[in-house]
Amino acid sequence: MDNYQEIIASLKQRFPEGTVTHRKDKKGVYIPNQVYTDRLETATGSEWDKEIKELDISVPHRYVKAIVQIRIGPYTRDGYGVSIMNGDPAAEPKLIRTAVDQAVNEAFIDAIDTYEMGWKDLAPYKLEDWAGNPALAHLLQSGPPAGVEVGAAPMQSFAVSNHKCLKCKANLTIAEWELLGRIPNLNRESMVYCFEDIPAHLKRKLPEQVLTDFEEKRNNERRST
Template identity: 55%
Template sequence: MELNYQEVVQKLKEGFPQGTVKFRSDNNRAYIPNQVYTDRVERATNSQWDLTIKEIEINVPHRYIKVIVTVTIGPHHRDGYGFSVIEKDAAGEPIRLANALDQAANEAVKTALDTWQMGWSTLAPFYKEDWGGNPALRHLLVSDPPPEPGDSFPVVPNAKIDRFCIFSNCGKQLTHDEWELLGQIPRFNRNKMTYCYEHLPNFWKRKIPEDVRKDFENRRNG
């Protein structure tokens, strides 16, 4: 199967369903489990991706493991690094090395995938005080209250918002435009029946005012 790099990257960047984000027990920072990342890459590339370990450094005296990996998708590859701390037993002997190695390797894969902006839109709301609140990355936070008039960052119709299609196994993140469209359907509760356009039942599609629907489809296909 032919791999369309642009499409793959688009899929990698897509947000994850609600509940994906977990919080670390030690510092309470938000993160997305690495299985979720791997699953996304698998699906987005139809398993056509590759992972090579470039370097492993196990430094017992200084109690750390460093791993550098290369992730390859189509003709492009990105490096990622990961560190973990080596634990010691009461006698000062290193323990659970395999565990620490796994941790560093997982971290390295995540760092590499992060360069494709994987998980950014899902994590941004949790890092508003940090990078997530940066004006240049504001497109990641479009689920925020709409901008004030005169704001220099107008809502982008196809920007993703923090709503997800409830159709079984879809879970697609809705665009601002899709959400607004649902709001135009008479007697329709978009908070309960949150569907992406594709999965919106025809019964409801027919209730969308003709001109609204045409405009929407033009923007969508345009």
């Protein structure tokens, strides 16, 4: 496979704005499996494969362990996943199916993670975890969303969006909406603020470079209008 490095570069590209999803229990964020699958399909031209190499179902100990392998051409990556069955699988066999699905999905994500897929999108939410390491600061640098060609006309990021500020009721610009997505663990569906009304304690959570870039672009936009 002569274009393997190009494929890997495509896998690492930032996803479109809004891809990162907040968990219903508000305990973190994630990127849906379907998004990763679609990126694999697009980047490889459907020339990839997923194999469940190992599936260990322990009814007595109520756990499922899965090893999933992703193959792109001659290259492979393995991922591991474990799921616990909360209940008696002997009495409720459907618990086994659910646990298998969870373990396999977890193993798939674990394998995907080795390609750094989604790292740029998840980094703003993981500053207190792995993304706060100086060696990974480059992940926080802004770049064109996936699907936007380099050299294409710039997006009108300061155009008005459909999202309204909870405080002043004004419509946010697209840039303001995207900025909210950079605040770690912020649920943009319930905490929507224009830049001026973002609470100080939340604004302080923004990476310094992200905040500086936003203010510079906003000032340039105002001077040009």
